Amino acid sequence: MGEPPGATAVPxxxxxxxxxxxxxxxxxxxxxxxxxxxxxxxxSGTSYLPMTQAQLEALLQRLTDQLAAAxxxxxxxxxxxHRVGTELVxxxxxxxxxxxxxxxxxxxxxxRDLGLVADDVEDRLARLLAAVATGYARxxxxxxxxxxxxxxxxxxxxxxxxxxxxxxxxxxxxxxxxHDPLTGLPNRTLFTERLTAAINSxxxxxxxxxxxxxxxxxxxxxxxxxxxxxxxxxxxxxxDRLRRALDGYLVARLxxxxxxxxxxxxxxTDDMVAVAEAALAAVREPAVVDGHELTVSASVGIVExxxxxxxxxxxxxxxxxxxxxxxxxxxxxxxxxxxxxxxxELARHALxxxxxxALERGEFYLDYQPxxxxxxxxxxxxxxxxxxxxxxxGVLRPDSFIGLAEETGLIVPLGGWVLAEACRQAxxxxxxxxxxxxVSVNLAVRQVDRPGLVQEVHGLLxxxxxxxxxxxxxxxxxxxxxxxxxxxxxxxxxxxxxxxxAIDDFGTGYCNLAYLRDLPxxxxxxxxxxxxxxxxxxxxxxxxxxxxxxxxxHALDLTVTAEGVETAGQAERLRAIxxxxxxxxxxxxxxxxxxxxERIR
Amino acid sequence: xxxxxxxxxGIDIERPSVARxxxxxxxxxxxxxxxxxxxxxMVAAVPEAPLMAxxxxxxxxxxxxxxxxxxxxxxxxxxxxxPTVGNVHEIAQRNAPDARVVxxxxxxxxxxxxxxxxxxxxxxxxxxxxxxxxxRILTHPDVRRLLDFxxxxxxxxxxxxxxxxxxxxxxxxxxxxxxxxAPGSYLVLSQxxxxxxxxxxxxxxxxxxxxxxxxxxxxxxxxxAALFDGFELVEPGVVWVPQWRPESADxxxxxxxxxxxxxxxxxxx
Ligand SMILES: C[S@@+](CC[C@H](N)C(=O)[O-])C[C@H]1O[C@@H](n2cnc3c(N)ncnc32)[C@H](O)[C@@H]1O
Numbered sequence: 001m002g003e004p005p006g007a008t009a010v011p012x013x014x015x016x017x018x019x020x021x022x023x024x025x026x027x028x029x030x031x032x033x034x035x036x037x038x039x040x041x042x043x044s045g046t047s048y049l050p051m052t053q054a055q056l057e058a059l060l061q062r063l064t065d066q067l068a069a070a071x072x073x074x075x076x077x078x079x080x081x082h083r084v085g086t087e088l089v090x091x092x093x094x095x096x097x098x099x100x101x102x103x104x105x106x107x108x109x110x111x112r113d114l115g116l117v118a119d120d121v122e123d124r125l126a127r128l129l130a131a132v133a134t135g136y137a138r139x140x141x142x143x144x145x146x147x148x149x150x151x152x153x154x155x156x157x158x159x160x161x162x163x164x165x166x167x168x169x170x171x172x173x174x175x176x177x178x179h180d181p182l183t184g185l186p187n188r189t190l191f192t193e194r195l196t197a198a199i200n201s202x203x204x205x206x207x208x209x210x211x212x213x214x215x216x217x218x219x220x221x222x223x224x225x226x227x228x229x230x231x232x233x234x235x236x237x238x239x240d241r242l243r244r245a246l247d248g249y250l251v252a253r254l255x256x257x258x259x260x261x262x263x264x265x266x267x268x269t270d271d272m273v274a275v276a277e278a279a280l281a282a283v284r285e286p287a288v289v290d291g292h293e294l295t296v297s298a299s300v301g302i303v304e305x306x307x308x309x310x311x312x313x314x315x316x317x318x319x320x321x322x323x324x325x326x327x328x329x330x331x332x333x334x335x336x337x338x339x340x341x342x343x344x345e346l347a348r349h350a351l352x353x354x355x356x357x358a359l360e361r362g363e364f365y366l367d368y369q370p371x372x373x374x375x376x377x378x379x380x381x382x383x384x385x386x387x388x389x390x391x392x393x394g395v396l397r398p399d400s401f402i403g404l405a406e407e408t409g410l411i412v413p414l415g416g417w418v419l420a421e422a423c424r425q426a427x428x429x430x431x432x433x434x435x436x437x438x439v440s441v442n443l444a445v446r447q448v449d450r451p452g453l454v455q456e457v458h459g460l461l462x463x464x465x466x467x468x469x470x471x472x473x474x475x476x477x478x479x480x481x482x483x484x485x486x487x488x489x490x491x492x493x494x495x496x497x498x499x500x501x502a503i504d505d506f507g508t509g510y511c512n513l514a515y516l517r518d519l520p521x522x523x524x525x526x527x528x529x530x531x532x533x534x535x536x537x538x539x540x541x542x543x544x545x546x547x548x549x550x551x552x553x554h555a556l557d558l559t560v561t562a563e564g565v566e567t568a569g570q571a572e573r574l575r576a577i578x579x580x581x582x583x584x585x586x587x588x589x590x591x592x593x594x595x596x597x598e599r600i601r
Numbered sequence: 602x603x604x605x606x607x608x609x610x611g612i613d614i615e616r617p618s619v620a621r622x623x624x625x626x627x628x629x630x631x632x633x634x635x636x637x638x639x640x641x642x643m644v645a646a647v648p649e650a651p652l653m654a655x656x657x658x659x660x661x662x663x664x665x666x667x668x669x670x671x672x673x674x675x676x677x678x679x680x681x682x683x684p685t686v687g688n689v690h691e692i693a694q695r696n697a698p699d700a701r702v703v704x705x706x707x708x709x710x711x712x713x714x715x716x717x718x719x720x721x722x723x724x725x726x727x728x729x730x731x732x733x734x735x736x737r738i739l740t741h742p743d744v745r746r747l748l749d750f751x752x753x754x755x756x757x758x759x760x761x762x763x764x765x766x767x768x769x770x771x772x773x774x775x776x777x778x779x780x781x782x783a784p785g786s787y788l789v790l791s792q793x794x795x796x797x798x799x800x801x802x803x804x805x806x807x808x809x810x811x812x813x814x815x816x817x818x819x820x821x822x823x824x825x826a827a828l829f830d831g832f833e834l835v836e837p838g839v840v841w842v843p844q845w846r847p848e849s850a851d852x853x854x855x856x857x858x859x860x861x862x863x864x865x866x867x868x869x870x
Contacts, residue, residue: 048658154631
C-alpha cells in the first residue's frame with residue numbers, strides 16, 4: 001500500500017538528452033513515445049499495477065527519458081540505471097516477469113526506437129541495463145522482505161489479540177462459573193475453593209479459620225406473599241449489605257436464601273461472634289422493595305477451629321448443622337458449633353438410618369406395662385412399648401430412636417410393625433377368669449394423618465381376630481390438635497367399630513377440655529407430671545386440678561388413667577379422687593407379655 | 602479436545618488464507634508458504650488465476666474512480682483483504698481527500714495488517730466482522746463513527762460473494778445492508794463465475810479452495826445480477842469485469858478469461 005515514492009517527480013541526473021521531449025523530467029503529461037507504450041504493454045499483467053494504462057505509460061515515458069539521457073551523457077552514470085530499477089519496483093512493476101520483460105524491451109527497442117547513435121552505444125546499454133537489473137533486484141528483494149516482515153507482524157498481532165480475547169473470555173467464563181448471577185456474590189464453587197485453600201495451604205496448620213452459615217428466617221413467606229421477583233430483589237439487597245458489612249471477608253451465596261462467610265486467621269470464637277452479629281445487624285435493617293418495606297431476620301451457624309485436622313467438607317457440614325440449631329431455637333440468632341451435641345445428633349441420625357434394616361432383621365420387640373384398675377387392682381390393659389435389640393448398642397428404649405423416626409417418617413413402618421405385633425400377640429392372651437386386658441398402642445401424628453389408617457387397623461383386627469374393644473390407640477393431645485378433619489373422621493370410624501381411643505399425656509398441651517366433646521375419645525391418660533405433684537402433701541393445688549379434671553372427664557363419659565404412679569400413696573390419693581386406672585412402677589414395670597399374664601392368671 | 606463454545610477462534614496460519622492467496626496472485630509477498638502452495642496449485646489448474654485477480658482488482662479501482670467521480674465520499678469495503686496495492690482508500694482519497702473508508706474482513710491477520718497500514722489515517726478504519734452478520738457491521742462503533750448513513754455510501758463486496766454460499770442467504774444479507782443506505786448510495790459486487798469454463802477447471806478450483814476457510818460458491822451472471830435487487834445497475838450492467846467501463850479499448854480484450862463478473866448498482870429515490 002502507499003504511493004510509490006517519487007512517483008510524481010524524480011530529478012534526473014545530467015542534462016536532458018537531445019532526443020527527450022522538453023519537460024520530460026517535470027512529470028507534466030506529454031504523449032508517450034512508441035517505446036514507452038511498448039514497454040507498458042510488455043509489463044502489464046506481470047503483477048497488479050494500481051494505475052491506468054495512461055498513467056503507466058506516462059511513468060515509463062519518464063523512465064525512458066532518464067535512460068536515454070544517461071546513455072547520451074559522459075561519463076555513463078550507472079546510478080541512473082539503479083534508480084530506474086528502484087522506481088519500477090516502487091511503482092509496483094515488481095516481479096521477475098516485470099524485470100525480464102523490461103530487459104527484453106529495452107535491449108531490443110530502446111536504441112532503435114529512439115534513434116540513439118554512438119560508437120559504444122551497445123556497450124553502454126549493456127552496462128546501463130545491468131545497473132537497472134541490479135537496482136531492480138535489490139529493490140524487489142527489500143520489498144519482499146518488508147512485506148514478509150509486515151505480514152508476519154500482522155499474524156503475530158492477530159494471534160496475540162486472539163489469545164487476549166481467549167483469556168478474556170476464559171476470565172469471563174471463570175467469573176460466571178464462580179459467581180452467583182443474581183447477586184454477583186461468589187458462589188459455592190469459589191467459596192469451597194477458597195475454604196480449601198485456607199485449610200490446605202502449607203504452613204497454616206497453627207492458624208484458625210471460621211465459617212458462618214447464614215439463612216434468612218421465613219424467607220419463603222416473602223416469596224409466597226410478595227412473589228419471586230420481590231424475593232429476588234430482597235436477596236440482592238441482603239447480599240449487598242452483607243458484602244459491605246463484612247468487607248474483607250469472603251461472602252458467598254450458596255443458593256436460595258443461604259449465604260456463607262469465610263473468616264481466615266481468626267483469633268477465636270469471639271471474632272466469629274462479632275462477624276455473625278454484624279451480619280445479623282446488616283440483615284435486620286428494613287429494606288424497601290417495590291414499595292414494600294420488608295423486615296427480615298436471619299439465623300447464623302458458626303464454626304471456628306484450628307486449621308490443622310480440619311476438612312472443608314466437615315466444616316461446611318458442621319456450620320450447616322449449627323445453623324439448624326439456631327433455626328430450631330426460633331431464629332434471629334447465632335449458634336455456636338458444639339461438638340458433643342453434633343456427635344449426639346450424628347449418632348441419632350445413624351440410628352434412625354438403621355431402622356429399616358433392623359425391622360427387616362427383626363431387631364425390634366415389644367414389652368408391655370400394665371394399666372391397673374384403681375378400684376380392684378385388676379390389670380385392665382397393657383401399653384405396648386417398643387424395644388430395639390441393637391447388635392452393638394444393646395437394648396434401646398424408645399426415647400432414643402422414636403423422636404428421630406418421627407422426624408424422618410420412619411415412624412410409619414416402625415409404628416405399623418408395633419401395631420401389627422401388638423394385635424398379633426394380644427389375640428393369644430387369655431385369662432382364666434375375667435376379660436383379657438386390652439392392648440394400648442401409641443400412634444404418631446404421621447400415622448394418624450395417613451389416609452389408609454382405617455383399612456390398616458381393620459385389616460389387622462380381621463387378620464388376627466383381636467376383638468376391637470381389646471385394642472386402644474393412644475394419641476397425644478398435640479396430635480389431636482394438629483390433625484385435620486379427615487383423620488378425626490377416621491378415628492371416629494374406628495371408635496364406632498369399638499376400638500378405644502385414648503388421649504396420651506393429657507394436660508401437657510393445650511389442656512382444653514372443650515374440644516374433647518367433639519372427639520371420638522374413650523379415655524384420658526393424665527401426664528405423669530400431675531401425679532408426681534401428689535407426692536408432697538403440701539401440693540394441694542395439683543390434687544384439686546386433677547380432681548376437677550377427673551370429674552369433668554367423667555361428665556364427658558371418659559375414663560381416666562393416671563400415668564407415672566410410683567407409690568402406694570399416690571395410688572390411694574388417685575383412687576380417692578375418682579381416677580379409674582393407674583400406670584407406673586407401682587403397678588409394674590414394662591416386661592414381656594407372658595410375665596404379666598402369668599401373674600394375672 | 603473439544604473447543605468450548607465460549608472460546609473465540611484462534612489464529613491458524615497453518616491453513617491457507619484466501620486473503621493471502623489473493624495477495625500472491627496480485628504479485629505481493631504478504632503470504633506464507635501454505636498460501637503460496639495453495640495459490641500455486643490453483644495456478645497449475647487455472648493458469649490465468651493471477652490475471653483474474655488482477656482484472657478484478659482493476660475493476661475495483663475503476664469502480665472507486667467512478668464512484669468518487671459521481672460524488673460518493675463514503676465507502677464500506679466488506680471483504681477488503683490484505684492491503685497490497687491499490688486499496689480503496691488510496692484511490693478514493695487521492696481523488697477526494699475527504700473520502701472516508703471503513704474496511705471489513707473476517708480474516709484476523711488481514712485485519713491486523715490493515716490496522717497497521719491505516720495507523721494515522723483518521724478517515725479510514727478496519728473492523729473485524731463477517732459479511733454474514735450485516736447488522737453487526739452496521740452497528741459497529743467504528744462504522745458509525747466514520748460513516749454517515751444519512752448520506753450516500755458505497756458498499757463494496759468485491760471478490761467476496763463467491764465465499765458466501767446460498768445457504769447463507771446472500772440476498773437477505775444485501776437487503777439488510779441496503780435498508781441502512783440513503784438514496785444515492787451504491788453497491789459494487791464482483792465474484793468468480795464459471796461461465797464458459799470446463800467442468801474440470803471448476804472442480805479443481807473448488808477442490809483447492811476447500812482447503813481454506815472459504816470454499817468457493819460460483820455464480821452465473823444472472824445470479825449475480827439478481828443480487829442487485831433494489832438497485833439500478835449503472836451501465837454496462839453485470840459484465841465480465843474487464844468490460845466494465847474499460848479505460849482503453851484493448852483493456853476489454855478476452856474479457857471472459859477474467860472469469861470474474863461484476864457490476865455497480867445505484868440506490869434510487
Ligand atoms: C479475494 S479477497 C478480495 C479483496 C478485495 N475486496 C478485492 O476484491 O480486491 C476476499 C476477502 O474476503 C474476505 N472474506 C471472505 N469471506 C468473508 C466474509 N464472510 N465476511 C467478510 N470477509 C470475508 C477474505 O478474508 C478475503 O480477505
